[in-house]
Amino acid sequence: MTDFWTQILDFSQAETQRVGTQLLQDFGQAQASEKSDGSLVTQSDQWADQELRNAIAHTFPTHGVLSEETEHIFPDQDWCWVIDPLDGTTNFARGLPLWGISLGLLYKGIPVFGYVHFPPLRQSFHGFWQGSSGLTMPTGAFLNQKPIHASQDALTSNHFFNLCARSISVLKNPFPAKIRMLGVSTYNFLTVAAGATLGGIEATPKIWDITAVWAIVQAAGAVWHPLEPNPIFPLQVGENYSQRSFPTLVVSRADLLPVFEPLVSSIRSR
Incomplete structure (x- = not known):
């Protein structure tokens, strides 16, 4: 180094x-x-x-x-x-x-x-x-x-998925994993990076909630999937980031995106 x-x-x-x-x-x-x-x-x-x-x-x-x-x-x-x-x-x-x-x-x-x-x-x-x-x-x-590295486990009903307080509406439909709610945006996604959970969602994170973990999560092999069409990065010079939210889904493997993304897709329209 x-x-x-x-x-x-x-x-x-x-x-x-x-x-x-x-x-x-x-x-x-x-x-x-x-x-x-x-x-x-x-x-x-x-x-x-x-x-x-x-x-x-x-x-x-x-x-x-x-x-x-x-x-x-x-x-x-x-x-x-x-x-x-x-x-x-x-x-x-x-x-x-x-x-x-x-x-x-x-x-x-x-x-x-x-x-x-x-x-x-x-x-x-x-x-x-x-x-x-x-x-x-x-x-x-x-x-x-x-x-650390994201889990390569196959999804079962005994694996974990993290919700935030503003994403609990997804539970209106059956969910294929056990739900946890940690109350900390960074830890939500870092548990995916560490292999403890298979995915997590944050409905309204700000840029200071996600910048550090964006690097760590991807370095651990997990998949970062924004729920809005515009890219998060690079940040734009002169832009005020105090009010902008970045709804995001993180999963441990790319093949879990088609499993979880339809279940949380309603978050993107908020």
């Missing part, structure tokens, strides 16, 4: 663990307020966002930043970090130990690296995804430094 990518990985690990250690002190005690989109925010979200933006500005001064809490307009810079300082704020505020810190790195608007740390679980996922970037870089997806 080149010095640049080693620096990227070491920085992401160190900063998410540093911020996560402090967030653990506030876990279950933070007072939450409601944002305009109905989601919750706490002072812990805002503190973590500021800490991560400061760390990026200090270590990578030529890189741009897009973040959930403050910076919503995609900048005109080749390298840009996308931050979700606390994915799973409702879980965090209510004392459920499933929430994380997400950092994604884009090159010319396309994710090439993702790192997501879940302090209560002591789990850290990361991945490198070259895609069409043209970069010379490492490849692979990892959980706590060990390689």
